[in-house]
Amino acid sequence: MSVQPTDQEAIERSVLLTHKVGLHARPSVKLTKLAKQYDAVIAIKPDDREDWTDAKSIVKVMALKAKQGVTLHFKAEGSDAESALDAMVGLVERNFDDGGD
Amino acid sequence: MAETERQILRLEGKRASGGLVVGPAHLLGDIIVRDQTPAGTSDDEISKLRSAIATASEALETLAGTSGDMGGEILGFQIALLEDDALIEPAVAEIEAGASAAKGWRDALDEQIADYDASDDDYFRARAEDLTDLRDRVLSILTGADFGDGGMPDGAVLIGRELTPSRFLAVDWHRAGGLALAGGSPSSHVAMLARARGLAMAVGLGDGISALHSGEPVVLDADAGRVISGLGQDALEQARRDVAARARQAEDAKRLLPLPATTRSGQRVITTVNVDDPASLSEVPVGHSDGIGLTRTEFLFHDRADLPDEEEQAAVYRRLLDWADGRPVTIRTLDAGGDKPIPGLTLDGEGNPFLGLRGLRLSLARSDVFEVQLRALARVSVHGNLKIMFPMVTAPWELDRARELMEAALAAVSKEGVTVGEPAIGMMVEVPAAAIEIERFDADFFSIGSNDLIQYVTASSRDSAEVSDLYDPLNPAVLRLITRIADHGLKTGKEVSVCGDMAAEATTLKALLDCGVRSVSMGYAALAQAKATIADYVTEP
Numbered sequence: 001m002s003v004q005p006t007d008q009e010a011i012e013r014s015v016l017l018t019h020k021v022g023l024h025a026r027p028s029v030k031l032t033k034l035a036k037q038y039d040a041v042i043a044i045k046p047d048d049r050e051d052w053t054d055a056k057s058i059v060k061v062m063a064l065k066a067k068q069g070v071t072l073h074f075k076a077e078g079s080d081a082e083s084a085l086d087a088m089v090g091l092v093e094r095n096f097d098d099g100g101d
Numbered sequence: 102m103a104e105t106e107r108q109i110l111r112l113e114g115k116r117a118s119g120g121l122v123v124g125p126a127h128l129l130g131d132i133i134v135r136d137q138t139p140a141g142t143s144d145d146e147i148s149k150l151r152s153a154i155a156t157a158s159e160a161l162e163t164l165a166g167t168s169g170d171m172g173g174e175i176l177g178f179q180i181a182l183l184e185d186d187a188l189i190e191p192a193v194a195e196i197e198a199g200a201s202a203a204k205g206w207r208d209a210l211d212e213q214i215a216d217y218d219a220s221d222d223d224y225f226r227a228r229a230e231d232l233t234d235l236r237d238r239v240l241s242i243l244t245g246a247d248f249g250d251g252g253m254p255d256g257a258v259l260i261g262r263e264l265t266p267s268r269f270l271a272v273d274w275h276r277a278g279g280l281a282l283a284g285g286s287p288s289s290h291v292a293m294l295a296r297a298r299g300l301a302m303a304v305g306l307g308d309g310i311s312a313l314h315s316g317e318p319v320v321l322d323a324d325a326g327r328v329i330s331g332l333g334q335d336a337l338e339q340a341r342r343d344v345a346a347r348a349r350q351a352e353d354a355k356r357l358l359p360l361p362a363t364t365r366s367g368q369r370v371i372t373t374v375n376v377d378d379p380a381s382l383s384e385v386p387v388g389h390s391d392g393i394g395l396t397r398t399e400f401l402f403h404d405r406a407d408l409p410d411e412e413e414q415a416a417v418y419r420r421l422l423d424w425a426d427g428r429p430v431t432i433r434t435l436d437a438g439g440d441k442p443i444p445g446l447t448l449d450g451e452g453n454p455f456l457g458l459r460g461l462r463l464s465l466a467r468s469d470v471f472e473v474q475l476r477a478l479a480r481v482s483v484h485g486n487l488k489i490m491f492p493m494v495t496a497p498w499e500l501d502r503a504r505e506l507m508e509a510a511l512a513a514v515s516k517e518g519v520t521v522g523e524p525a526i527g528m529m530v531e532v533p534a535a536a537i538e539i540e541r542f543d544a545d546f547f548s549i550g551s552n553d554l555i556q557y558v559t560a561s562s563r564d565s566a567e568v569s570d571l572y573d574p575l576n577p578a579v580l581r582l583i584t585r586i587a588d589h590g591l592k593t594g595k596e597v598s599v600c601g602d603m604a605a606e607a608t609t610l611k612a613l614l615d616c617g618v619r620s621v622s623m624g625y626a627a628l629a630q631a632k633a634t635i636a637d638y639v640t641e642p
């Protein structure tokens with residue numbers, strides 16, 4: 001896990017997606033709901049994609065169809081960017097608190 | 102007359118449930134909005150869409166509120182989608198370019214559905230269903246079209262692309278004549294439900310169904326898996342005469358209903374009925390059957406997003422026992438999973454759900470849910486001839502474990518002061534590992550689930566139209582296993598019955614009798630014909 005400021009304000013972190021079926025419905029709901037709790041602009045990008053995606057949009061996050069084993073990159077910009085990224089990465093690391101798997 | 106000049110359209114598909122129907126076509130919600138032109142300005146249409154989405158959201162919120170934790174979470178996904186502007190933006194853009202609210206919404210969602218459909222990952226592909234549900238929920242609000250049978254004329258042939266079991270069950274099939282689907286499969290659960298009701302149903306008719314119009318007379322020849330429209334008066338009259346002739350034939354067979362089924366050589370065959378909806382029993386005279394051979398408890402509670410509590414379950418089971426009036430009532434514990442997901446209970450995203458956590462496997466993994474059902478069964482166990490059956494048993498220890506849990510439930514309920522009986526404990530035989538080594542299973546009775554057995558023996562999905570030729574009930578390997586199980590029953594004196602679709606069709610029923618099966622269970626609608634088939638059957642020397 002590394003914290004690398006990419007420009008003036010945006011910070012970025014990445015985490016390995018270990019959830020068995022990837023970024024599917026329940027994880028996506030949790031991730032976008034959590035993202036919406038922060039003022040920061042938060043973007044997500046799996047390794048296998050070129051473009052950043054709005055991490056607050058369930059439709060867009062699901063459309064990434066991110067599977068187990070890809071690395072997820074998060075980028076945040078705004079006053080609470082630091083804690084937003086902690087939360088995002090934490091959620092993925094805790095396997096989305098998904099006891100079912 | 103314009104009618105005779107109309108072009109005759111023949112759509113060829115597959116038989117899912119036999120029958121012949123002439124009636125007005127009635128297109129199900131998802132396709133009738135195709136040509137709608139906007140009624141107002143694009144701003145009007147956009148606010149119409151937004152308010153329809155808000156209404157749909159509210160309906161989902163209400164549903165989620167009564168669905169328990171995990172069920173609510175699944176619906177939460179649909180709600181989150183509806184709250185996301187990214188879902189609505191493409192629709193808004195199309196409406197601004199002149200489309201109606203319904204068309205804009207439909208096109209936008211169809212594009213996303215196609216995107217999920219094209220995924221190489223089963224899980225993501227399955228999400229197309231959530232989007233389809235959302236699409237239709239909002240469309241039905243926009244157009245006033247019902248999810249199910251709204252505005253349907255009597256005797257209508259319902260036409261649609263696909264139909265989920267829950268939507269199927271929402272339709273008043275007493276009024277409808279038949280069902281014709283562009284997609285679907287003869288071995289889907291909707292097809293099973295149709296057969297149980299004796300409802301004519303054809304599947305796999307293809308995109309040609311979009312050329313049909315609500316209200317135009319069509320002939321559904323479900324035996325041939327065909328729908329014909331554009332026929333002239335003479336041809337329609339002829340078809341109606343054929344329908345009447347078949348009805349007379351079926352009436353004839355009905356005379357056998359009150360009699361016990363015996364072969365021509367006088368051998369008794371136990372004929373019981375399958376029950377998926379206790380309400381349907383009000384139309385089944387108890388004297389027509391030898392009891393209930395299969396109760397699919399997963400369908401008893403189809404109209405709710407959560408499982409009912411012990412009290413409610415016990416009430417339903419009690420009703421079945423009261424109806425049977427001392428005859429055996431076989432209740433199968435929850436058989437969720439496979440193609441019967443239950444929100445909040447079955448696993449999301451299994452790569453191959455038919456080989457995954459389903460049936461008894463799921464019940465043993467979710468003992469909290471299982472225990473509620475076993476306690477409900479224990480509570481009614483003294484009120485009749487209750488037989489409890491576990492689905493998808495693969496290894497003997499699973500059956501032993503389930504039996505222990507059942508005995509524990511009986512003991513616990515008894516300790517609370519409720520008198521309990523001694524229900525027989527049986528198992529479904531549908532996994533080849535169980536069928537081949539049937540001697541190793543300590544069950545009081547066996548019931549062959551032919552649909553799953555065929556699927557597992559032929560490695561051909563019951564839901565796939567592409568391999569439906571290989572999904573063959575008469576495959577010698579299938580028949581050999583059934584013979585083996587029937588022999589085991591004969592040797593041990595334990596009952597062996599068949600409760601799958603093989604019991605309901607004349608050809609396969611004869612094959613079962615050839616295998617030595619002398620107990621069959623089927624939907625009531627198939628019982629008269631089955632008794633006629635049995636009465637004709639000469640027991641082989």
